[in-house]
Amino acid sequence: EVQLVEFGGGLVQPGGSLRLSCAASGFTFSSYLMHWVRQAPGKGLVWVSRINSDASSTTYADSVKGRFTISRDNAKNTVHLQMNSLRAEDTAVYYCARGYYYGSGSNYYFDYWGQGTLVTVSS
Amino acid sequence: SSELTQDPAVSVALGQTVRITCQGDSLRSYYANWYHQKPGQAPILVIYGKDKRPSGIPDRFSGSSSGNTASLTITGAQAEDEADYYCNSRDSSGKGVFGGGTKLTVL
Numbered sequence: 326e327v328q329l330v331e332f333g334g335g336l337v338q339p340g341g342s343l344r345l346s347c348a349a350s351g352f353t354f355s356s357y358l359m360h361w362v363r364q365a366p367g368k369g370l371v372w373v374s375r376i377n378s379d380a381s382s383t384t385y386a387d388s389v390k391g392r393f394t395i396s397r398d399n400a401k402n403t404v405h406l407q408m409n410s411l412r413a414e415d416t417a418v419y420y421c422a423r424g425y426y427y428g429s430g431s432n433y434y435f436d437y438w439g440q441g442t443l444v445t446v447s448s
Numbered sequence: 449s450s451e452l453t454q455d456p457a458v459s460v461a462l463g464q465t466v467r468i469t470c471q472g473d474s475l476r477s478y479y480a481n482w483y484h485q486k487p488g489q490a491p492i493l494v495i496y497g498k499d500k501r502p503s504g505i506p507d508r509f510s511g512s513s514s515g516n517t518a519s520l521t522i523t524g525a526q527a528e529d530e531a532d533y534y535c536n537s538r539d540s541s542g543k544g545v546f547g548g549g550t551k552l553t554v555l
Contacts, residue, residue, distance in 0.1 A: 360544060370483075370491065370534050372544030384542055420490060427497065433538065434481040434496040441490055 327351040327437045329421050334442030337411055341446070345406040347421030347439055355379070355399040358424040360435065361406050363417035363444075371417075375424065376404065389415075411446045418443050452535050452547035459553040460525045468520045468550045470535030478538050480518030482511060484531040485549075491534065495520055522552075530554045 333345040347359070361373040374385045374395040383395050394407040404421055419442055422435035452472035460466035470480055479498040483491035493502050495511035498518065508523045518537075522529055535547040 362544070362546075369532075369549040370485075370536075370546040372536075372546060375542070375544070386543065425496075428479075432479045432497065434493060434536070435483070435491070435544075436493055436496075436502065438490040438492075 327423070329423065329437055329439035331419060331421050331439040331442040334419065334444045336445045336447065338448050339412060339446055341411050342407070342409045343411065343444060345408065345419055345421075345442060345444070347404045347406075349402045349404070349421075349423075352423070354402040358426065358433070359395075359397060359404040360422045360424050361395065361404075362420045362422055362435070362438075363415075364420070364441075365414075365417040368417075373419070374406065408444070411444075413446050416444060416446045452537060452545050454533075454535060454547035454550045456548065457551045457553070459555055460522070461555050462527060463524055465521065465523045466525055466552065468522075468533050468535075468552065470518045470520075470547045471516055472537065472545070472547075473516055474537045474539050474545060475513060475516050475518050477540070480511070480513055481536045482509075482518075482520045483534045483536065484529075485534065486531045494533075525552075525554050527554050 328350045331347045337343050360375040376383050376395045392410045397404045421439045423437040424433045425436045426433040482495040485491040494509050498513045499511040510521045512519050533550045
């Protein structure tokens with residue numbers, strides 16, 4: 326059974342840092358791209374970042390580029406999101422999601438999601 | 449533009465058919481996916497690749513697409529289908545894109 330479990334969320338002051346982690350199990354982790362998606366309270370889903378299977382390529386939403394860093398440890402089946410210079414508008418539930426690519430890799434969807442971890446940026 | 453636009457809210461009578469739409473330029477090049485999300489829960493994939501259903505998703509859910517518009521149709525809506533629905537695709541750089549979500553109410 327595929328499982329994704331996020332942890333590391335919490336309360337942090339503006340300008341602070343936090344590191345989220347997502348532990349994966351039930352599939353060959355090193356074969357899949359992994360993504361982070363966030364959802365502010367009462368708002369919609371927003372894509373944040375992705376990392377390819379061997380960590381050689383990363384992509385970020387404009388809103389977090391330069392502040393967030395995605396990484397992965399294929400030996401530990403874990404993906405991380407290092408969040409620096411946090412702002413109030415980063416307050417959200419952060420989900421990790423597995424990306425399933427098909428059609429020569431030109432299309433993808435999120436077939437498994439974690440339960441999310443809440444990040445609150447407030448003084 | 450890589451934005452996806454959805455109607456904020458839609459309602460349907462129990463047992464009737466409802467269509468939820470999603471518009472965006474990226475849909476001319478890439479397939480749409482659909483997720484539903486209930487309060488306090490993670491999203492669940494209901495349609496991928498424009499019109500394919502994951503295992504376990506009832507066949508009352510179907511997807512279609514034409515031009516820059518993708519649609520999710522629920523034929524014979526049930527009370528348990530009341531949820532937020534999000535469309536999703538990608539942009540030319542590979543970044544994910546989500547619609548703003550549609551709140552479906554089953555009357």
